[in-house]
Amino acid sequence: MFRAKNRRGDTLIEVILAVGIFSMVAVAVLAVMNGGASSAQLSLEATLAREEVDTQAEALRFIHSSYIAEKISGETGGLYTKLWQKVTGRSDGGNVDVVSGVELTDDDDILNFNPGECSSLYDEHNGEAKKYGFVINTRKLGMGADDVLATGNKLSAASTYPRLVYKNGANEEKKLVSESGYNNLNSAEGIYIITVEGDDGSSKYYDFYIRTCWYGSGESASSTIYTLVRLSDPSLE
Numbered sequence: 001m002f003r004a005k006n007r008r009g010d011t012l013i014e015v016i017l018a019v020g021i022f023s024m025v026a027v028a029v030l031a032v033m034n035g036g037a038s039s040a041q042l043s044l045e046a047t048l049a050r051e052e053v054d055t056q057a058e059a060l061r062f063i064h065s066s067y068i069a070e071k072i073s074g075e076t077g078g079l080y081t082k083l084w085q086k087v088t089g090r091s092d093g094g095n096v097d098v099v100s101g102v103e104l105t106d107d108d109d110i111l112n113f114n115p116g117e118c119s120s121l122y123d124e125h126n127g128e129a130k131k132y133g134f135v136i137n138t139r140k141l142g143m144g145a146d147d148v149l150a151t152g153n154k155l156s157a158a159s160t161y162p163r164l165v166y167k168n169g170a171n172e173e174k175k176l177v178s179e180s181g182y183n184n185l186n187s188a189e190g191i192y193i194i195t196v197e198g199d200d201g202s203s204k205y206y207d208f209y210i211r212t213c214w215y216g217s218g219e220s221a222s223s224t225i226y227t228l229v230r231l232s233d234p235s236l237e
Contacts, residue, residue: 041217045161049212049225052162052191056210057229058152059136060193063087064231079144086149087134088206088233089195118190118222119157120212129155129211133192139166139183150185158190162225165189190214204233 048207066080075081115121121129134151167186196207211226 032044033117042219045214045216046223049162049214049223052164053210053212053225055138055225056136056191056193057227058147059138059141060087060208060229060231062141063136068234070210078083079142083141083148084233087136087193087195087208088197113209113211113224114211114225115222115224118215121192121211121213122155124156128194129192132194134194135164135185135188135192137164137183137185139185147185150188154185154189155188155192159210160189161214162212162218163188164191198230206231206233 063080063083067078067084070078070081121127124130130152131194133155134149135155137148137150165182165186165188166182168182191210191212194209194211198205198207208229209226210229210233211224213219213222213224216223
């Protein structure tokens, strides 16, 4: 039987090279997996944000259609007439913002939505969310509650993604899910609506800008999803 006189193992360079190749492959695999998880997270956040936007849009349409039904029936001072006046900022026949009491026009600051930082929208003095914004508490819509509209300190930048956070009572635990009794709006994070009045010469209308802003998982740039709902205010005397 032939037996080699000299047996040579792997050299140090070969071992280092093998470890290096394995490390590169492992890092590449982990990077791909991490990128996939991050993309899935961002997709989920965007889906949840769209759901919140759609919910607010449907609430506006519901208030609008119910307001028109009250006008047609001749009912004055109905629940949805009052809500419509609130969301359009109409007070005693005036066309003013629901929060600040200032008349709104089609100025560039409102119509152009390109925030550098989400937190700037909630600045106490200059942020449009604080100055003009509101959200609709859809869990109390139709209940005749005074806090259907939330403004001011109820609006804040998103801690994770755009969402409405509810609670049961003044000191109870905050909840994201719909549970019996949890219909008091604690805060609206990263989502708000502003109203701008318009007139096309034949009828008056209101543009409702529903806007969101948040920072996705691992992202330094802000993410935004927004839409416009235009609703008319016909004269139904």
